[in-house]
Amino acid sequence: MTTFALGQRWLSESETELGLGIITQVQGRQVSVLFPAGEETRHYASHTAPLARYLLQVDDRGQHADGWHFTVTAVDFAGDLAVYQGLNDAEEKVMVPESQLAAQVPLNSPLTRLLAGQADRLDMYLLRREASEHLQRWQSSPVSGLLGGHIGLLAHQLYVAKTVADRFDPRVLLADEVGLGKTIEAGLIIHRRILQGRSQRVLLCIPDSLCHQWLVEMRRRFSLAFSLFDDERCAQAALDDENPFYTEQQVLIPQSLLQQPRWAQAASDAGWDLLVVDEAHHIAADSPAYQQLQTLSQASAGLLLLTATPEQLGEASHFARLQLLDPDRFRDFAEFQHQQQDAQALASLALQVSEQQPLGNDTLAQLQSKLPQLAVCAEPSAEQRQQWIAQLLDLYGTGRVMFRNTRAHIGGFPTRRLHSYPLAHDDLFDDAEVSAEPWWLDDPRVEWLLNHIKQHKPAKSLLICQSAEQVLDLAEALRVQAGIHAAVFHEGLSLLERDRAAAFFASEEEGSPILLSSEIGSEGRNFQFVQHLVLFDLPTNPDLLEQRIGRLDRIGQQGDVNIHVPYREFSVEQSLLRWYHEGMNAFEQCNPIGRAIADHFADDIAKLAADDASQLDDLITRTRHYQQQLKAELQQGRDILQQLSACQPQQAEAIVDAVKAVEATTPLAPFLMTFFDRFGVHCEALNDDIFLLRPSEHMRVPALPGLLEDGQSVTFKRDIALAREDVQLLSWDHPLVQSALELLNEDSYGSTCVAVLKNRALPAGAWFLELEFISQAVAPAAAVAGEFYPQQRLRVLLDSQGRDLTDKVPADALDKQAQHTDKKTARELLKQLRQACQAGKQPRNNSNHSLSRRCHKLSSNLDKHCNDCSNWHNVIRWCAMTKCKHYSNASNNCSKPLPSRNSACMRCVCWLMYQNDAVSLSAADQPLFDDTLSR
Numbered sequence: 038m039t040t041f042a043l044g045q046r047w048l049s050e051s052e053t054e055l056g057l058g059i060i061t062q063v064q065g066r067q068v069s070v071l072f073p074a075g076e077e078t079r080h081y082a083s084h085t086a087p088l089a090r091y092l093l094q095v096d097d098r099g100q101h102a103d104g105w106h107f108t109v110t111a112v113d114f115a116g117d118l119a120v121y122q123g124l125n126d127a128e129e130k131v132m133v134p135e136s137q138l139a140a141q142v143p144l145n146s147p148l149t150r151l152l153a154g155q156a157d158r159l160d161m162y163l164l165r166r167e168a169s170e171h172l173q174r175w176q177s178s179p180v181s182g183l184l185g186g187h188i189g190l191l192a193h194q195l196y197v198a199k200t201v202a203d204r205f206d207p208r209v210l211l212a213d214e215v216g217l218g219k220t221i222e223a224g225l226i227i228h229r230r231i232l233q234g235r236s237q238r239v240l241l242c243i244p245d246s247l248c249h250q251w252l253v254e255m256r257r258r259f260s261l262a263f264s265l266f267d268d269e270r271c272a273q274a275a276l277d278d279e280n281p282f283y284t285e286q287q288v289l290i291p292q293s294l295l296q297q298p299r300w301a302q303a304a305s306d307a308g309w310d311l312l313v314v315d316e317a318h319h320i321a322a323d324s325p326a327y328q329q330l331q332t333l334s335q336a337s338a339g340l341l342l343l344t345a346t347p348e349q350l351g352e353a354s355h356f357a358r359l360q361l362l363d364p365d366r367f368r369d370f371a372e373f374q375h376q377q378q379d380a381q382a383l384a385s386l387a388l389q390v391s392e393q394q395p396l397g398n399d400t401l402a403q404l405q406s407k408l409p410q411l412a413v414c415a416e417p418s419a420e421q422r423q424q425w426i427a428q429l430l431d432l433y434g435t436g437r438v439m440f441r442n443t444r445a446h447i448g449g450f451p452t453r454r455l456h457s458y459p460l461a462h463d464d465l466f467d468d469a470e471v472s473a474e475p476w477w478l479d480d481p482r483v484e485w486l487l488n489h490i491k492q493h494k495p496a497k498s499l500l501i502c503q504s505a506e507q508v509l510d511l512a513e514a515l516r517v518q519a520g521i522h523a524a525v526f527h528e529g530l531s532l533l534e535r536d537r538a539a540a541f542f543a544s545e546e547e548g549s550p551i552l553l554s555s556e557i558g559s560e561g562r563n564f565q566f567v568q569h570l571v572l573f574d575l576p577t578n579p580d581l582l583e584q585r586i587g588r589l590d591r592i593g594q595q596g597d598v599n600i601h602v603p604y605r606e607f608s609v610e611q612s613l614l615r616w617y618h619e620g621m622n623a624f625e626q627c628n629p630i631g632r633a634i635a636d637h638f639a640d641d642i643a644k645l646a647a648d649d650a651s652q653l654d655d656l657i658t659r660t661r662h663y664q665q666q667l668k669a670e671l672q673q674g675r676d677i678l679q680q681l682s683a684c685q686p687q688q689a690e691a692i693v694d695a696v697k698a699v700e701a702t703t704p705l706a707p708f709l710m711t712f713f714d715r716f717g718v719h720c721e722a723l724n725d726d727i728f729l730l731r732p733s734e735h736m737r738v739p740a741l742p743g744l745l746e747d748g749q750s751v752t753f754k755r756d757i758a759l760a761r762e763d764v765q766l767l768s769w770d771h772p773l774v775q776s777a778l779e780l781l782n783e784d785s786y787g788s789t790c791v792a793v794l795k796n797r798a799l800p801a802g803a804w805f806l807e808l809e810f811i812s813q814a815v816a817p818a819a820a821v822a823g824e825f826y827p828q829q830r831l832r833v834l835l836d837s838q839g840r841d842l843t844d845k846v847p848a849d850a851l852d853k854q855a856q857h858t859d860k861k862t863a864r865e866l867l868k869q870l871r872q873a874c875q876a877g878k879q880p881r882n883n884s885n886h887s888l889s890r891r892c893h894k895l896s897s898n899l900d901k902h903c904n905d906c907s908n909w910h911n912v913i914r915w916c917a918m919t920k921c922k923h924y925s926n927a928s929n930n931c932s933k934p935l936p937s938r939n940s941a942c943m944r945c946v947c948w949l950m951y952q953n954d955a956v957s958l959s960a961a962d963q964p965l966f967d968d969t970l971s972r
C-alpha cells in the first residue's frame with residue numbers, strides 16, 4: 038500500500054506535463070496534489086492514484102525552486118520526507134528538503150518517463166537506437182552535407198566544395214571556366230556549412246536577371262529555401278521598424294538593391310556568416326558598386342566571389358576583388374603585377390619541389406629566399422613538399438584564394454562548331470537616315486534568321502544580340518514576316534517576365550522555337566538543352582563572347598554546340614569574325630586569354646575597317662603569334678600554378694568514392710520506411726524506384742520539416758533523381774531525413790520500453806535493464822564540435838543485481854529474443870520495479886552507481902579522444918567557444934586540453950526486460966544469465 042505524506046513530491050503518470058506535484062492534503066482515502074508548474078490541484082483516491090514517487094539518487098542532478106542546480110551526494114529521510122545533501126555548481130555543500138525542489142522536471146528524460154510508468158513500443162525503441170547510430174555515423178562522415186545535392190557526382194566540384202566548406206571562414210574566388218558549375222559548387226559549400234552548423238546567416242547577392250534561377254537551383258538542387266528580399270519586401274519589413282535582414286537567416290538580394298544606400302547599410306548592419314556574390318566580374322575597382330560590396334564583405338565572415346572571367350574588366354579590377362577576399366595578402370597592385378609576370382619562375386620552382394627527386398642546391402636557395410622562415414632540406418617528405426608548394430602559391434600567387442577548373446583539365450565537353458554566313462546586302466542599308474522603313478526589312482540577317490528557324494525545326498535556337506531595342510525589333514520582324522511568336526528576354530522586362538520568357542522558350546510542347554535575348558541573357562543562364570546559338574552581332578570583348586557561348590557549352594549539354602554567325606559581307610562584323618576565329622579560335626575553343634589579347638590589340642580593333650583586307654590579314658597573323666606566345670608563357674606559368682592549386686584528381690576521386698560508399702553501405706530506405714510507418718507518413722510506391730509521400734491524418738507529430746503538405750515524389754536513387762527533375766533525392770542530408778533523426782534523437786519517442794523475453798531457459802521473474810547513453814560535446818553549432826567528437830554511444834546491460842553483462846550479451850542477441858508487450862502490462866511491471874527499488878530493495882551495485890561509473894569512464898574517453906586529435910586548431914576553437922578553463926593550455930599544445938565531463942551531456946534510454954509473464958520481482962536474486970541470454 039502506498040503511503041503519502043505532506044510535502045512529498047510525486048509525478049502524475051497520466052499527465053507528466055503537469056510537472057512535479059507536492060502532496061498538500063491526505064485525508065482518509067483521498068490525497069490532494071498541487072502541481073505548481075501547471076497551477077493545478079488534483080484529488081485522487083489514494084489506493085488507485087496514478088502517481089509515481091519522485092526521488093533523486095546519489096549522483097543525480099536536482100534543481101532548487103530558486104533555479105540553481107545541485108548534485109546529490111546523499112539522501113537522508115526526515116520521517117517520510119527526503120532531504121538531499123549535495124553540492125551546488127560552486128562546489129558548496131547544500132541541503133535541500135524535497136519540498137523545495139523545482140516544480141519543473143525534464144519531462145522527456147527517460148528516468149522521469151520510467152518513474153511515471155511510461156513505456157513505448159519495442160519497435161519504437163529499436164528505431165530510436167537505429168536513428169542514434171545513423172546520426173553518429175552521419176556526424177562523423179567526412180562527406181555529410183555533400184550527399185544531398187540533386188546533382189551528378191562530379192569530382193572537380195566536390196573537391197572545391199569540400200576544400201572550401203571545411204575552412205574556418207572561407208574567402209575565395211570560384212573562377213571555373215564558364216558553365217563548369219560554380220553555382221553548384223557554391224550551393225554545395227552553403228549546404229555543407231549550414232548542415233554542419235558552420236554558417237547560419239547566408240546572403241546571396243545575385244545579378245537581377247539571375248535571382249529567380251538561383252532561388253530555384255538552391256531549392257531544387259539543395260533543398261535550401263532562400264528568401265528573396267527586393268525593394269518591396271525590404272520596405273514592408275521596415276514598417277515594423279526593424280532591420281529587414283534580421284527577419285531571415287538565408288536571404289537572396291538582387292545586386293541592384295545595393296544601389297539604395299538605406300538597404301545597403303541595413304544589409305551590412307545585419308552581419309553574415311557567408312556572403313556569395315555571383316558574376317563578380319561586373320564590379321570594377323573604384324566603382325560605387327565596389328565600395329558597397331567592400332562594406333558588405335567586411336560585415337561577413339566568409340565570402341565567395343563567382344566569376345568565369347575574372348579579368349573581364351582588366352587586371353586592376355581582378356586585383357581589387359582579390360583584395361576583398363584577403364586585404365592582407367593583396368596589398369599592392371604593382372607588386373601583384375610583378376608577381377604575375379614572375380609566374381613562370383614560380384611555377385618552375387613549384388614543379389621542382391613537387392617532383393619526387395632530391396632538391397638541388399639551386400632549388401634550395403630559391404626556396405629559401407622565397408620562404409626564409411622555412412627549414413629546407415634536400416629530401417623533404419611528400420607532406421612537406423605539399424606544404425611548401427601551398428605556401429609558395431599563397432605568398433606569391435593567388436594560391437588558396439582562387440579556384441579555377443578548366444575544360445582542358447576536366448575533359449569530356451561537347452564540340453563547338455562555327456557556322457558563318459556571309460550575306461550580300463544593299464550599301465544604302467548602313468545609312469539609317471535614308472530609309473523610312475524599319476531596318477529589319479532591309480537587313481539580310483533577318484531573312485537568314487527566318488530560314489534558319491525553318492530549317493532547324495523543331496530544334497530550338499538561342500539568339501543573342503547587344504541591345505533590347507534590337508530584340509524587340511527582331512520579335513516584331515519574326516511576327517510580321519512569318520507569324521512566329523518568339524520569346525524575348527531583355528532588361529526592359531521585370532524579373533518575373535524574364536523567367537516566364539525563359540520557361541516559354543524551354544517548354545517542349547508549346548514553347549517558342551527561338552529566344553531572342555539582349556546581352557543580359559549572355560550570363561549565368563542555363564540553356565544547355567539548346568544546340569544552336571545565333572550571334573546576331575559580335576561583342577568586342579572576347580570574355581563576353583565566351584560568356585555567350587557558355588550558355589550552351591555547359592555541363593549537361595548532350596550534343597554539339599553550333600554557333601551561327603550571319604554577317605554582312607565586307608562589313609566590320611566580318612573583320613571581327615575573322616579576327617576572333619582566325620586570330621584566336623575564340624568560337625571553337627574556350628579562350629582564357631582573350632581579354633589579354635584584346636587589350637594588346639585594342640588600338641587595332643578600334644581601327645578595324647570593313648574594307649582593308651590586307652590590314653586585317655596582318656592583324657590576324659600578329660594576333661595568332663601573340664596568342665601562341667602568351668599561351669606558351671601561360672602553360673609554363675599561370676596554368677601550372679592553377680593546376681597545382683586547383684582540383685587534386687586523387688583527392689577529388691576519393692571524395693566521390695566516399696559519397697558513393699555512404700550511399701552503398703548505409704541504405705536509407707529501410708530505416709526511412711519504418712520511420713514513415715511509425716510516424717504516420719503516407720508512402721505510396723509509384724513504381725520500383727519512385728514513391729509519393731504525403732502527411733496522413735495519423736501523423737504522430739503535427740508537421741515534419743522537409744515533408745510537403747501537398748506531398749512530393751521521392752527516390753533513393755541518384756540516377757533516377759537526375760533524370761526526373763520533379764523527383765526529390767532522399768539522402769541522409771535531406772531535410773526530411775534530418776527531421777526524422779532529430780525527432781528520434783532529441784524527443785522522447787522510444788526512450789523507454791518494456792519488452793518480454795521469451796526464453797524458457799531463464800527462471801521466471803528475472804529482469805534486466807539496458808541503458809544507452811549518448812555523449813556529445815555541448816558547444817555552439819558554429820564550433821562544429823561534432824566533427825571531431827561525434828555523438829558517442831554507450832550501452833550498458835545490467836541484471837537485477839546490478840551485475841554488468843554488457844560485454845557478454847550484445848544488443849542484437851537480445852533483440853532477437855525480445856518481444857512486444859502491451860501498454861497496461863508494461864505500466865504494471867514498471868510500477869513493480871519502482872516500488873521494489875524505492876522500498877530499499879535495490880541491488881548492491883544499483884544501476885545508478887554503475888551508471889555513474891560508466892559516465893566517468895566515458896568522460897575520460899572524451900579526454901583521450903581530444904588528446905589524440907591532430908587538428909589543434911579545432912580543439913583550440915572548441916575550447917574557446919565552450920569557455921573551457923584549459924583554453925590557454927590548449928593553445929600551448931598541452932596534453933590535456935579537454936578534461937571536461939561538463940562538456941559532454943549524457944542521456945539515457947532504458948529498456949526493461951522481463952522474462953515470460955513475470956508476476957513479481959521476487960526472483961531478483963537470480964544468478965547471472967549471460968550465457969542463456971546471449972544464445
Ligand SMILES: Nc1ncnc2c1ncn2[C@@H]1O[C@H](COP(=O)(O)OP(=O)(O)OP(=O)(O)O)[C@@H](O)[C@H]1O
Binds near residue numbers: 219
Ligand atoms: N554536378 C552537376 N549535376 C547536374 N547538373 C549540373 C552539375 N553541375 C552543373 N550542372 C548544371 O550545369 C549548368 C552549369 O552549372 P552552373 O550554372 O553551376 O555553372 P556556372 O559555372 O555557374 O556557369 P556560368 O559560368 O555560366 O555562371 C547548370 O544548369 C547546372 O545546373
